Amino acid sequence: MIQKILIANRGEIADRIIRTCKKMSIATVAVYSEADKQASYVSMADESFLIGPPKVNESYLNVDKILEVAKEAYVDAIHPGYGFLSENVQFAETCSAEGIIFIGPDSKVINQMGSKIAARNLMRQAGVRVVPGTDGAVSTTQDALEAAKKFGYPIMLKASAGGGGIGMQVVQSDEELVKAFESNSNRALNFFGDGSMFMEKKIENARHIEIQILADEHGNAVHLFERECSIQRRNQKVIEEAPSIYISDELRKLMGDAAVKAVETIGYTNAGTIEFLVDEQENFYFLEMNTRIQVEHPVTEEITGVDIVEQQIIIANGNEMTVKQGDLSIDGHAIEVRIYAEDPVTFFPSPGHISVLELPEGPHIRNETAVKADYQVTPFYDPMIGKLIVKEKDRNKTIASLKEALLNYKIEGIKTNIPMLIEIIEHEQFLKGNTTTSFVENYYLIQK
Amino acid sequence: MQEIKASMAGSVWKIVIKQGDSIEEDQDIVILESMKMEIPIVAESAGTVKELKVAEGDFVNEGDVIAIIE
Numbered sequence: 001m002i003q004k005i006l007i008a009n010r011g012e013i014a015d016r017i018i019r020t021c022k023k024m025s026i027a028t029v030a031v032y033s034e035a036d037k038q039a040s041y042v043s044m045a046d047e048s049f050l051i052g053p054p055k056v057n058e059s060y061l062n063v064d065k066i067l068e069v070a071k072e073a074y075v076d077a078i079h080p081g082y083g084f085l086s087e088n089v090q091f092a093e094t095c096s097a098e099g100i101i102f103i104g105p106d107s108k109v110i111n112q113m114g115s116k117i118a119a120r121n122l123m124r125q126a127g128v129r130v131v132p133g134t135d136g137a138v139s140t141t142q143d144a145l146e147a148a149k150k151f152g153y154p155i156m157l158k159a160s161a162g163g164g165g166i167g168m169q170v171v172q173s174d175e176e177l178v179k180a181f182e183s184n185s186n187r188a189l190n191f192f193g194d195g196s197m198f199m200e201k202k203i204e205n206a207r208h209i210e211i212q213i214l215a216d217e218h219g220n221a222v223h224l225f226e227r228e229c230s231i232q233r234r235n236q237k238v239i240e241e242a243p244s245i246y247i248s249d250e251l252r253k254l255m256g257d258a259a260v261k262a263v264e265t266i267g268y269t270n271a272g273t274i275e276f277l278v279d280e281q282e283n284f285y286f287l288e289m290n291t292r293i294q295v296e297h298p299v300t301e302e303i304t305g306v307d308i309v310e311q312q313i314i315i316a317n318g319n320e321m322t323v324k325q326g327d328l329s330i331d332g333h334a335i336e337v338r339i340y341a342e343d344p345v346t347f348f349p350s351p352g353h354i355s356v357l358e359l360p361e362g363p364h365i366r367n368e369t370a371v372k373a374d375y376q377v378t379p380f381y382d383p384m385i386g387k388l389i390v391k392e393k394d395r396n397k398t399i400a401s402l403k404e405a406l407l408n409y410k411i412e413g414i415k416t417n418i419p420m421l422i423e424i425i426e427h428e429q430f431l432k433g434n435t436t437t438s439f440v441e442n443y444y445l446i447q448k
Numbered sequence: 449m450q451e452i453k454a455s456m457a458g459s460v461w462k463i464v465i466k467q468g469d470s471i472e473e474d475q476d477i478v479i480l481e482s483m484k485m486e487i488p489i490v491a492e493s494a495g496t497v498k499e500l501k502v503a504e505g506d507f508v509n510e511g512d513v514i515a516i517i518e
Binding site for chain 2: 234341342343346348349350351352379380381382383
């Protein structure tokens, strides 16, 4: 029985996990770097340990140090949150070897889903359509040109070992491909130590729609409907909503069933998300699977009433989850906006000192943040400093309440993307639900 | 004379030129790193690098002068 959990993460997600642990009467252990002494999760946890200097490889990615704390504090389990060690195969393996429960799927599945190519092949076996693309890494320009002939332009070039949009580019012609292949391959080599590339047909006017799943060791698997996350900048999500107004009941069932089938095929357990691209003809294609809790999980929690972190802990404990597909239904409409410490036009990071912070409050508002007034936002971590989630009966009401909440979100001392968020949710195309992954380029940046 | 300024607060991840180098317009001078993002800082016009004001690992604020180009 899990009685004590170490949270191997920081910021808002650490707060979020601790809240559920408290509800379940599970003791919590926080770890923090020198840069996060002030963060709220550090004082919220029953115990907290300083694990090192601000740099991530000396703190939040320091496996030895985190495991040392886990043993010293006698925890039963580690919750990795998202990012950092959450999809680190070796970390998950080491946890089990040390007799500590890793709250997530088996390390073998993390490994399979972490490889773009292995993941695509497994999804095909599960009968899920994947975006047309190369089945292996492409290492020479000549091979790239041949692949391009097969799929046709536009093509999305991706670094095989990539992440965070690095090494990614859309190309429209042979000429562009030759140029982009070399520069992105070099860039990938510099960043990841691996210059091999992967090519996919670019799906035009696509929407990013993902399915939240839960599965336990007893053969139960359910989906918790979709989240629409098409509004992105720098290939990172900015606004997420559930449900998607683009998805019909029929398509929702098809996508949900496909996700559950995929999960059963790969033997997945715990919470996970299958990301799809949906084209204008309502075809959906597997993009990738995230084998962890997602940043945007609150919108799903708001419309289903399920505490996803609680289910993660129940499943990690080896119990049957308490959610049944037949009991799940969609109630209302929820939207989450990510508050980033960054310039709203260039998207350049804006670390600094938060002098004033007043969060909007109300019955339909949920705030997830670990920052406060008189707080130093350091340059060491992701620029996301908070999430604002609003849920109302329908999408129009949600957008209206969200706008009011954003206007009342008072933060001074650093730049944030709040002006961008307000502009987007006021935009007629957003109001109409015409949200594709090119929304920011097509409707927001064009006016700048 | 042209002052190359930091477009964001962050640390100097890599310096890609040397003092005395002649450089072209839009050429990368340094790469800044902040909040998991790497941003190249480029020369607005061609010239010679007269002075480098930062070293790798230094922390700069938005608007700080990084280099002087002549």
